[in-house]
Amino acid sequence: MKSNQDRNGNAKVLRVAVASVFALVGATSHAAGTAQQNLAVTANVPTNCLIATTALAFGAYDPIQANAGSSHLDNNTGKVTVTCTKGSSPVITLGQGLTPDGSSSAAAPLRRLAKGGDYLAYGLYKDAARTQVWGDTAGTGYAVANPTGAAQEVTVYGRIDGGQNVPFGDYADTVVATVTF
Secondary structure (H helix, E strand, O other): OOOHHHHHHHHHHHHHHHHHHHHHHHHHHHOOOOOOOOOOOOOOOOOOEEEEEEOOOOOOOOOOOOOOOOOOEOOOEEEEEEEEOOOOOOEEEEOOOOOOOOOOOOOOOOEEEEEOOEEEEEEEEOOOOOOOEOOOOOOOOEEOOOOOOOEEEEEEEEEEOOOOOOOOOOOEOOOOEEEEO
16 A cells, blocks of 8 residues: 555656646747748859960061061961950950050051060961951950850961061060950
8 A cells, every 4th residue: 555655746746747748838839930031142243354375476587588578477376365254245455565666556556576676567466367456445356255264265366577677686575465354
């Protein structure tokens, strides 16, 4: 037979358990409501381009024999490589160089290689036939078609016209390549 103390202890445990169940049920019923709000998430991808160049080296120009008459020297090319944001509209322009002819302009550059005060005229072109002068304006620049985000290499075609009687030596020029996007 159980003592009163055992019965009271069991009853006490039962009351605590029942009270706990009611507390949980009451807490659960009060937490059933919800509220929602949208969280805006944004990003901005700006247009951007990287540009790199590979030099154009004409090599030997012979004013006495090979290039004495109308023969020209157009045996080499340079490169401009651009990597532009997909969907942008980049245009590559080439400056007039460090020592352009006095009647040179951005749209119709008359570039010259220099050695001291001596000059050797040359041209830079967008096409292999060397008919499209590559200038320093949007209209005379090279429009890069369909940038993909991958590097795109563009060839720069050069020509030194024949018949230029110049002193021997090393001639050089620097042309600024710009990509506008």
